[in-house]
Amino acid sequence: MSEQDRDTHQHHPDYWKIYVALVILLAISVVGTFSGILWITFIMAFGVALVKATLVAENFMHLKWEKVIAKWVLGIALILMVLFFAGVSPDIMKDRGLQWVNNADLAATARGIPDEEEPEKGAPASAPDSTKAAAATQTAAAAPAAAPFSPETTFKTVCAACHGPEGEGNGPGAAALNPKPANFTDPAFWTDKTDSVLEKAIRQGGASVGKSSAMPAWGSILTEAQAKQMVAYLHTLKGK
Amino acid sequence: MAQASAATVHAHEHGSHEHKELHGVLKYLWSTDHKVIAMQYLFTGMFMAMVGGFLAYVFRMQLAFPGKSVPLFGYVSPGRYNALITAHGSIMIFWVAMPVLIAAFGNFLIPLMIGADDMVFPRLNRLSYQVFLLSVIVILSSLFVKGGGFGGAWTAYPPLSANAKYNLTPLGSSMWLMAVALEFVAFLLGGINFITTLMNARAPGMKAYDIPMLPWMVVLASIMFMLSVGPLIAGAIMLFFDQNLGTGFYDPARGGDPILWQHLFWFFGHPEVYVVLLPAVGIVLEVIATFARKKLFGYKTLLYTAAATAVLSFFVWAHHQFIAGIDPRMANIFTVTTLIISIPIAEMCFVIIATLYGGNIRLSTPMLWALAFMGEFLIGGVTGIFLGASGADIYLHETYFVLAHFHYTFFPIAIIGTFAGFTYWFPKMFGKMLNDTLGKIHFWGTIIPFNFIFIPLFILGLEGQQRRIYDFQNFPELQHLQPIRILATISLVVMLLFQFVFFFNVIRTWIKGPKAPKNPWHSNTLEWTVESPPPHGNWPPDQMPKVYRGPYEYNHPDREDDYWPQNIPPEREPTPSPAR
Amino acid sequence: MQTPIATTRSATGIPTGRLAIWWVVASEIVIFGGLLLSYVMHRIGHPEWAIAQAHTHTFVGAFNTFVLLTASFTAVKGHEAAEKGDGKKAAKFLYLTMGGACLFILVKSLEWTSEILEGYTIQANGFWAFYYTAAGLHALHVIAGAIVIFFVARDAAKGRNLQRVEYVGIYWHFVDIIWIFLFPLLYIAK
Amino acid sequence: MLHGLIPEASSFAGNIDWLIFLVLVLVGFWFIVAEGVFFWLIFRFRSRPGHKGQYLTGHEKHVERWIKIPHALVLICDVIIIIGAVHVWYIVKMHLPPADYTVRVTGQQWDWVFQQPGADGKLDTKDDIYTTDSLHVEVNKTYHFLLESRDVIHDFSVPVFRLKQDAVPGRTITGWFRPTETGTFDIQCAKxxxxxxxxxxGSMVVETPAQHAAWVAKNTPTSAQ
Structure with missing residues (x-):
């Protein structure tokens, strides 16, 4: 026991008194929860927690008699946490700001508290995107279904990027991919493929049918019926 | 530290240092001597530098000659390209810059420069290297697992990094995260050791302003690292749970928020770049003071500007996220703080340049590296202002301008600063003198090609070429820039080839280099008062050094030699030495 | 392994061991601070988590807080004994503290199993993800503290390294303070 | 300043280029001064026989002046740059001019999906046009874009417009641009x-009003006629 420690530490407050005070404070914070009024519960809970924390830090950790350098070390860490909270909370805590709306938060909140708002009308609208919050855009979310769905234009605009305009699997995106996208003109492709497997591949992505997961899930753009029409269109490409 | 008790506690130095000497290979693997641990970090860091350099060679070849098979590697698919750039970024920062600059030089020099026989916690020091070695194994093996290495860039933004469905590297991403977390643990353990050693274990008589610059800077860096890495460790735990337990911390559809990770990452990210900058500045200051034979221009100014940079670095993090979806009003605050932090850094550069005034500059290899650090780092610092100004960052964000900017700061730090320190302390570390002409060939062979890599990349950045694209043939507006990319790649290959001059010089010196004297550069600091290489325990227990003056008393009027080592007692009544 | 001369020096007047523990506590503040503040921000952003939070058992949390407070009390009594040089008594108090830690972990595991069986797993909802992560990280620190206390107590019983009783006490009180803040955040702020 | 390297094709491109030029001038001056003094000092005080170093603590008035003055001037330059940056940032990101048209841009893994208002000029109506590879816009018209992402973070970037904004999943971010040059320009993903x-x-096709009307007519989904 090097003697440096002995001379710096003569101060031992009456630990019993502090311990009893802590237990009483704990009881107060628990009782506070029955007050029913939210802000009283908060004041009780966090105020008491702060008092208890200072009691433990001052007396049990002997911060009261510690050199000031140690207080600076802990103080800087706490100040940095306040700074972190100040810089981050405008983006995370709030669900809207200048020029941006956090639809996901709004949707989660809307879904989460059904009793406050009237429950969402009927089946979730076939909005092209599940993250489209009902609250954000009141207009009937126009799915591509509104305009007559033509599998050919959808193939040309969406699928051609990787499968190529004629479906040979040589689109500009194909150069990037390994394994290569499916080649619908090759009869060998069709030998072991059923329509339902193709629909699943289209709507839930390649990985869902054991194929390359580079094929994204287009289910958010194409409904069941549309996927069937797409598969029908793919048949017309066979042997071209 | 600032108000260290004036009369350092002269606890009589009990606690001797004899213990059974390890022998054979065990001496190098299981030793707790701070010098052996420093060598372990140094060689691991240099090996990882070679790995990082090779990765850079591979993807730069792919950029210059897209689609062709790269010699010594093979065909670079987009997935592999992403893994290469992620590994290059992560390895160069976490496994080259930090271990070599903080752990290797810090471990070797802090005890020697403050007159201590070892770090205060030798076994904790050994444990920190072992955890670091484990992180090296995990990151290297993560490149060879099924699905390939993690491909989400060293910033690992979720949801790309949080969901295997998006990044297609289920094993690679978790192993990358585990390796980074282990590296954080290693540097937390090491950091506590460095900070406590400097605060408590100083030689008797060494007051706060007698400590040389390098220990100050390495410890300041360790404090910044320790206080900034906390939130990211919490973020890493959350990301690890997202990757493996299917929680939704960063998945917006399930109540999470991807912007939270960006804030957690960059709250650590920006202090991190100053964590690697300060030790490099410390090395450069030691070398410049010694070879300019001149007292540092305003020791306290340097210390206060370094402290100011350290504090301000916690206020600027969101300048990495101006257009990342944060609230535009926050961007104004962070623009102001970012430009404010450029002031202490600018003053630090002015003070370093002013140190050369009135000097007697000898241009040997370490001095060339230190001066090159200053010359190149000015370009890096200056181009940072373009990116700190939020309006200009709208166009320049995620372009090659950013890439060239941070290579003009990281390269001087991790490569030029390291070579300055390595060539300067090589005689002390290995007991032999490096060949100076080979050193100069290696110097010019690295500096000139370096500028020919990254000045062209500035031009590419201004043309609007954005980062992390494996093949620019898909972008009609960028196809005509191919010749610039080929020039950058060729300069990189030339620079990498010149590194063999360095390896040849080091190995030849190991085998039959001339024996190094105790103080080859006639420097003042305490590490030059022991033999080279220093024995275990540095000084005999009864001859621990005492300090009588500051570390930079060169060309002092009261002395005929142009240097005055710290531990030489003043012959007669010490004239009131002028203000430090 | 003899302690190096460096460890015995104390330029700041604080013994090296205690100075290191203050730095450990500082780094833990920023780690737990990052996690708890992220939770607070999300909790304010998602008022609907109150429904999930209603399923937490406030009384179990309160009892656990009481257990940790008692453990903290015995730890500081242990330090008082060690200060007087009485290794045996210090070891006895430290073993009591370890008992408190084990009780805390036992109560926590029972609480978690009941919640998980009710279906509130870590994947269930944003609140439960933060609940298990924060309380889990804290529980890990309690377990680590208990292990370290065991070794320090064994040494103290033989009268060796008595100053470590204080250092492990400081770490333990910090773990208690984290729980003092975790308890209202997870249990009371419904 | 960037004109030589990349054309300006949107209304606020000029502001951003002006700011980059302002920073270049201020920062370039300090860079040249610092490098100049640096190399001059190395040459002037190189080691020569008989030449001896001086002992300066850095607090001597005549030497300290050389640091205090540049320090203050750098502070002034920084203030100027801050004012310029905040001004341009306000124009581009904080202030939304009234929109002639609104388009919805959705990033998803590895393509952009554009939802453009049809002939009626209103979004989310029957005659909306969905395209995935090109966004057809009318020159000299102010467009608001609602930027969203379906999976990971993407970045809607049109270099010639100096337009860049991250698309964050779960958020809808509104921005604006006003093309001033016709032609086909690159749309990149910058994240x-x-x-x-x-x-x-993707390709940003800026058309004259006539061409645009013709394109809309040709591509309006048949049912909406």
């Missing part, structure tokens, strides 16, 4: 978003 990040190429 790493996985394997196909390199193929997420």
């Amino acid at each position: 790493l978003c996985g394997i196909g990040h390199g193929v997420m190429v």
Whole structure:
């Protein structure tokens, strides 16, 4: 026991008194929860927690008699946490700001508290995107279904990027991919493929049918019926 | 530290240092001597530098000659390209810059420069290297697992990094995260050791302003690292749970928020770049003071500007996220703080340049590296202002301008600063003198090609070429820039080839280099008062050094030699030495 | 392994061991601070988590807080004994503290199993993800503290390294303070 | 300043280029001064026989002046740059001029999906046109874009417009642009978003009002006629 420690530490407050005070404070914070009024519960809970924390830090950790350098070390860490909270909370805590709306938060909140708002009308609208919050855009979310769905234009605009305009699997995106996208003109492709497997591949992505997961899930753009029409269109490409 | 008790506690130095000497290979693997641990970090860091350099060679070849098979590697698919750039970024920062600059030089020099026989916690020091070695194994093996290495860039933004469905590297991403977390643990353990050693274990008589610059800077860096890495460790735990337990911390559809990770990452990210900058500045200051034979221009100014940079670095993090979806009003605050932090850094550069005034500059290899650090780092610092100004960052964000900017700061730090320190302390570390002409060939062979890599990349950045694209043939507006990319790649290959001059010089010196004297550069600091290489325990227990003056008393009027080592007692009544 | 001369020096007047523990506590503040503040921000952003939070058992949390407070009390009594040089008594108090830690972990595991069986797993909802992560990280620190206390107590019983009783006490009180803040955040702020 | 390197094709491109030029001038001056003094000092005080170093603590008035003055001037330059930056940032990101048209841009793994208002000029109506590779806009018209992402973070970037904004999943971010040059320009994804990040190429086709009307007529989905 090097003697440096002995001379710096003569101060031992009456630990019993502090311990009893802590237990009483704990009881107060628990009782506070029955007050029913939210802000009283908060004041009780966090105020008491702060008092208890200072009691433990001052007396049990002997911060009261510690050199000031140690207080600076802990103080800087706490100040940095306040700074972190100040810089981050405008983006995370709030669900809207200048020029941006956090639809996901709004949707989660809307879904989460059904009793406050009237429950969402009927089946979730076939909005092209599940993250489209009902609250954000009141207009009937126009799915591509509104305009007559033509599998050919959808193939040309969406699928051609990787499968190529004629479906040979040589689109500009194909150069990037390994394994290569499916080649619908090759009869060998069709030998072991059923329509339902193709629909699943289209709507839930390649990985869902054991194929390359580079094929994204287009289910958010194409409904069941549309996927069937797409598969029908793919048949017309066979042997071209 | 600032108000260290004036009369350092002269606890009589009990606690001797004899213990059974390890022998054979065990001496190098299981030793707790701070010098052996420093060598372990140094060689691991240099090996990882070679790995990082090779990765850079591979993807730069792919950029210059897209689609062709790269010699010594093979065909670079987009997935592999992403893994290469992620590994290059992560390895160069976490496994080259930090271990070599903080752990290797810090471990070797802090005890020697403050007159201590070892770090205060030798076994904790050994444990920190072992955890670091484990992180090296995990990151290297993560490149060879099924699905390939993690491909989400060293910033690992979720949801790309949080969901295997998006990044297609289920094993690679978790192993990358585990390796980074282990590296954080290693540097937390090491950091506590460095900070406590400097605060408590100083030689008797060494007051706060007698400590040389390098220990100050390495410890300041360790404090910044320790206080900034906390939130990211919490973020890493959350990301690890997202990757493996299917929680939704960063998945917006399930109540999470991807912007939270960006804030957690960059709250650590920006202090991190100053964590690697300060030790490099410390090395450069030691070398410049010694070879300019001149007292540092305003020791306290340097210390206060370094402290100011350290504090301000916690206020600027969101300048990495101006257009990342944060609230535009926050961007104004962070623009102001970012430009404010450029002031202490600018003053630090002015003070370093002013140190050369009135000097007697000898241009040997370490001095060339230190001066090159200053010359190149000015370009890096200056181009940072373009990116700190939020309006200009709208166009320049995620372009090659950013890439060239941070290579003009990281390269001087991790490569030029390291070579300055390595060539300067090589005689002390290995007991032999490096060949100076080979050193100069290696110097010019690295500096000139370096500028020919990254000045062209500035031009590419201004043309609007954005980062992390494996093949620019898909972008009609960028196809005509191919010749610039080929020039950058060729300069990189030339620079990498010149590194063999360095390896040849080091190995030849190991085998039959001339024996190094105790103080080859006639420097003042305490590490030059022991033999080279220093024995275990540095000084005999009864001859621990005492300090009588500051570390930079060169060309002092009261002395005929142009240097005055710290531990030489003043012959007669010490004239009131002028203000430090 | 003899302690190096460096460890015995104390330029700041604080013994090296205690100075290191203050730095450990500082780094833990920023780690737990990052996690708890992220939770607070999300909790304010998602008022609907109150429904999930209603399923937490406030009384179990309160009892656990009481257990940790008692453990903290015995730890500081242990330090008082060690200060007087009485290794045996210090070891006895430290073993009591370890008992408190084990009780805390036992109560926590029972609480978690009941919640998980009710279906509130870590994947269930944003609140439960933060609940298990924060309380889990804290529980890990309690377990680590208990292990370290065991070794320090064994040494103290033989009268060796008595100053470590204080250092492990400081770490333990910090773990208690984290729980003092975790308890209202997870249990009371419904 | 960037004009030589990349054309300006949108209304606020000029502001951003002006700011980059302002920073270049201020920062370039300090860079040249610092490098100049640096190399001059190395040459002037190189080691020569008989030449001896001086002992300066850095607090001597005549030497300290050389640091205090540049220090203050750098502070002034920084203030100027801050004012310029905040001004341009307000124009581009904080202030939304009234929109002639609104388009919805959705990033998903490895392609952009554009939802443009049809002939009626209103979004989310029957005659909306969905395209995935090109966004057809009318020159000298102010467009608001609602930027969203379906999976990971993407970045809607049109270099010639100096337009760049991250698309964050779960958020709808509104921005604006006003094309001033006709032609076909690159749309890039400027945030790493996985394997196909390199193929997420789109084209911004800026047309004259007549061409645009013709394009809309040709591409309006048949049912909406």
